[in-house]
Ligand SMILES: Cc1ncc(C[n+]2csc(CCOP(=O)(O)OP(=O)(O)O)c2C)c(N)n1
Ligand code: SF4
Ligand code: SF4
């Protein structure tokens with residue numbers, strides 16, 4: 001990445017700039033790939049960009065950073081995503 | 091337009107400091123997708139300055155300049171002039187500020203930039219409060235809403251920023267909402283193609299600020315439009331065109347949902363329901379909303 005030599009405070013882009021925000025999560029979105037109709041509503045509405053859109057418009061969830069807000073589950077019209085409490089034994 | 095036509099590329103990087111369910115990051119993702127990497131963003135003090143995360147890292151893969159609370163549009167004017175002087179005319183300058191930074195402290199810088207015909211897009215994400223500093227009232231806070239500075243409910247109605255903007259007769263202004271991403275995307279794309287000052291305001295329901303569950307951000311935005319608490323429109327060449335559900339409401343092709351459907355889900359209005367339902371105040375809010383739409387009909391139909 002290009003670094004700049006100027007006398008001011010510059011920050012550089014980084015995934016997880018606030019750390020692994022996945023550990024904020026209380027509920028984990030679980031996707032049922034069988035049910036999913038690839039409408040991409042969860043992808044466009046995820047505030048964290050942690051619903052990953054694949055080339056074939058199928059989706060995956062990035063659990064390292066997903067904050068567990070539950071919006072993806074809420075906007076999915078066919079309930080292909082359900083929120084499950086994170087287990088204590090991880 | 092379908093959701094799948096919106097580009098996949100992300101310039102918002104996961105793992106930021108935003109609250110779960112944040113409407114600002116939701117909207118930023120769409121803005122970044124609509125404009126692409128050839129943009130320069132100016133962000134005053136507001137939640138977004140925090141969302142960017144801490145030095146030496148940032149969650150935005152877009153050149154961004156932070157500036158004082160009141161100075162978003164002034165900063166953008168300077169950046170635009172600098173780029174122009176260097177002959178870089180393919181870079182879109184975007185000022186991105188909260189409603190506090192827009193309706194209140196930033197209004198003179200904004201008005202000046204619009205009047206000077208600055209070639210930029212000013213985007214206000216309107217979460218109806220000063221959320222970054224812990225939920226204080228702004229000029230955009232609706233009547234009767236609780237904030238830490240309006241304990242017992244705000245006693246004034248919110249101002250109509252859209253109409254103040256229209257008085258500048260700029261080439262393009264629009265109101266959008268995070269719950270309608272295709273509409274928002276189209277409006278930003280349109281603004282990007284135009285020269286001169288453009289203003290876009292995005293309704294952005296904030297879970298901690300409005301006191302609702304973080305999974306309901308999208309729902310809260312949809313209801314704001316369906317109840318008529320917020321209107322979607324475009325203002326182009328001095329002509330205003332309502333769109334989506336707001337158009338149907340304006341033309342009375344559908345009936346708005348009762349305003350109560352929207353406010354009863356928000357803890358900031360809890361005092362209107364507990365311990366006893368404040369029927370009088372609820373009716374007042376409904377009447378005021380109806381009046382606004384009557385005025386819209388008189389002016390814009
Ligand atoms: C001149 C000045 N006054 C006060 C502040 C403190 N301050 C920082 S952000 C903020 C509120 C921002 O509210 P808004 O623009 O609505 O954005 P939001 O936080 O809601 O995203 C305030 C009061 C400041 N930075 N500068
Ligand atoms: S729970 Fe929230 S952050 Fe996690 S993938 Fe779903 S929408 Fe994104
Ligand atoms: S919203 Fe539901 S159906 Fe649509 S892509 Fe996401 S999981 Fe699949």
Ligand code: SF4
Pocket residue numbers: 107108109110111112113114115137141217221222296297298299
């Ligand atoms: S307070 Fe509201 S706008 Fe600010 S980061 Fe949290 S959810 Fe987003």
